[in-house]
Amino acid sequence: MDPAAGLTDVRAASPTTGDDLVTLDGVAKTYTTATGTTQALSPTSLAIRRGEFLSVVGPSGCGKSTLLTMISGLVPPTAGEVRIDGELVDRPYRHCGIAFQTSVLLEWRSVLDNVLLQFEMRGIDPAPHRDKAVALLDSLGLEGSSRLYPRELSGGMKQRVSIARALIHDPSLLLMDEPFSAVDALTRDQLSMDLQQVCMDRGRDLTVLFITHHIEEAVFLGDRVLVMTPRPGRIAEVIDIDLPRPRRLEDAGREKQAAYAAHIRETFSRVGVYRRNQHEGGQA
Amino acid sequence: MTEIATGARRRKAGNALSTLAYPGGLCLVLLALWQFLVPALDVETSVLPVPTEILSAGWENRDLIREHTWPTLLETVVGFAIAAVLGIVVAVAITAVPAIHKTLYPLLVGSLVVPKIAIAPLFVIWFGFGYTPKIIMVVLIAFFPVVVDMALGLTSIPPELRMLNRSMGASRWRAFWKISFPFALPNLFIGLKLAMALAIIGAIVAEFVQSSQGLGYLLLQANSTLQTPLFFAAIVALTVLGVVLYMVIELLEAVVLRTRRR
Missing domain, CATH: 1.20.5 (Single alpha-helices involved in coiled-coils or other helix-helix interfaces)
Structure with missing residues (x-):
């Protein structure tokens, strides 16, 4: 980490080693509305390494979610191209799992059937996968909950089911869009720790793109943290989080984790994420 | 616990x-x-009978009332069933195909304003004296709430769920049966309950215009012969019929939606 580094050259963030799962080349998104066009994401080039956990932090409206939907192939970029495993993404990419801020569980299905939906929608008989789904739910802290219905679950439990649904088909890529921002702080801590465990268990078989507003969470979970500027979003900086795993959440406020978080806040300040108070001095 | x-x-x-x-x-x-x-x-009985008189008139004429309840029940249920199926199909069509939505929806809303009761006499000319004109009237009246509520349910699927849907690569057919249709069910039931209440009104109105049987016919007969207690007894029968049919839909709703948040 070099706190003195300026805005990283976007090209430098995409070393073209053969071990990248996802590559973005000049990907940009412009939305056209009745009132004109809005650039949601400036041309961005980026490589997500196989097996890494990439956190993305940035202010609201900086195009983080747009980035995710374009990688998933759900929304086409206005310019540039996304490749996964070398293949051009020009339709919804099927070997990924997605978890959103809301769990979007189906209320008429039990927890287990919500997880197995992943197979049913793909036209695969879910029956042979039941045991695996129950085991996955257990590993996510939902022992004995597979027969419950969503209305019987707390917000944190629903989010765990949504993560299980995103992982049950063993995707190579897990895309998470602020999955913990609707739960209380303590549940959020627990979910972060559990997610770290799940990702460690899967090792290089699972690559994660994790979008959040929460700086400490991004540092705690990420192998790298991608820091974004306000709209039109571009990459301000990509930071390697050089800390051994398993990381302890107890250390979030201490030493290295805290130093990384402080560095990200400095970057945010520099790129204008924070509004300056007048009495703070006439710098800008 | x-x-x-x-x-x-x-x-x-x-x-x-x-x-x-x-x-x-x-x-x-x-x-x-x-x-x-x-x-x-x-107050005279022919103007307003007391409840006990209505009760005894109903009991004395129970066979007559029963005889006239069946046609009304038939018209209501058949018309309602057609309206429900038609309403669901139209709602699916207008939500699935933008062109159909653009073409059909303004016409649907426009025809909602047409007072269908006013055109009931025309149905006698077109469809004669049997069940057909009555059933068509029921369908016309009961159809709209089904379309509107079902379409509302189908369009209120959250965008995240739509995205998830597409990322799982489901065919439209599978996505419809596994996600969209069950998702819209609570809204559909709101429409169905309203449709059932309206269906009975449709049947009675059609019978008022032209009929030789049915509770609407019995009401007109009792009224014109100043048998006011019988008139009230027929109203009671009609109310009971309406409540029972409504409760059938509510029961169905409770069974179908039993696992969901209320």
């Missing part, structure tokens, strides 16, 4: 009791007032 559960059950039972007892109690009070005020104010 069990303590909470039994507590909740007791509270639920208490609620059920009060939901029946409170309006029931009010009805009894009003009926008693009716029973005593009418003779006290010297």
Whole structure:
């Protein structure tokens, strides 16, 4: 980490080693509305390494979610191209799992059937996968909950089911869009720790793109943290989080984790994420 | 856990009791007032009979009332069923195909404003005297709430769920049956309950225009012969019919939506 580094050259963030799962080349998104066009994401080039956990932090409206939907192939970029495993993404990419801020569980299905939906929608008989789904739910802290219905679950439990649904088909890529921002702080801590465990268990078989507003969470979970500027979003900086795993959440406020978080806040300040108070001095 | 559960059950039972007892109690009070005020104010039976007279008129004419209930029931149920199926199909079509939505929806809303009762006499010219004109009237009246509510349900699927859907690569057919249709069911039931209430009105109105049987016919007969107690008894039969049919839909709703948040 070099706190003195300026805005990283976007090209430098995409070393073209053969071990990248996802590559973005000049990907940009412009939305056209009745009132004109809005650039949601400036041309961005980026490589997500196989097996890494990439956190993305940035202010609201900086195009983080747009980035995710374009990688998933759900929304086409206005310019540039996304490749996964070398293949051009020009339709919804099927070997990924997605978890959103809301769990979007189906209320008429039990927890287990919500997880197995992943197979049913793909036209695969879910029956042979039941045991695996129950085991996955257990590993996510939902022992004995597979027969419950969503209305019987707390917000944190629903989010765990949504993560299980995103992982049950063993995707190579897990895309998470602020999955913990609707739960209380303590549940959020627990979910972060559990997610770290799940990702460690899967090792290089699972690559994660994790979008959040929460700086400490991004540092705690990420192998790298991608820091974004306000709209039109571009990459301000990509930071390697050089800390051994398993990381302890107890250390979030201490030493290295805290130093990384402080560095990200400095970057945010520099790129204008924070509004300056007048009495703070006439710098800008 | 069990303590909470039994507590909740007791509270639920208490609620059920009060939901029946409170309006029931009010009805009894009003009926008693009716029973005593009418003779006290010297109102004639042919103008306003007392509840006991209505009850005895209903009992004496029970075979007549039953005989006239069947046609009305048939028209209502058949018309409702057609309206439900048609309404669902149209709602699916207008939500799935933007062109159909653009073409059909303004016409649907426009025809909602047309007073269908006013064109009922025309149906006699077009479809004759049998069940057909009555059933068509029921369909026309009951159709709209089904379309509107079902379409609302289908369009209120959250965008995240749509995205998830597409990322799982489901065919439209599978996505519809596994996600969209069940998702819209609570809204559909709102529409169906409204449609059932309207269906009976449609049947009675059609019978008013032209009929030789049915509760609408019986009402007209009782009215023109000043058999006011029989008139009221027919109204009671009609009310019971409406409540029972409505409750059938509610029961169906409770079974279908049993796992969902209320």
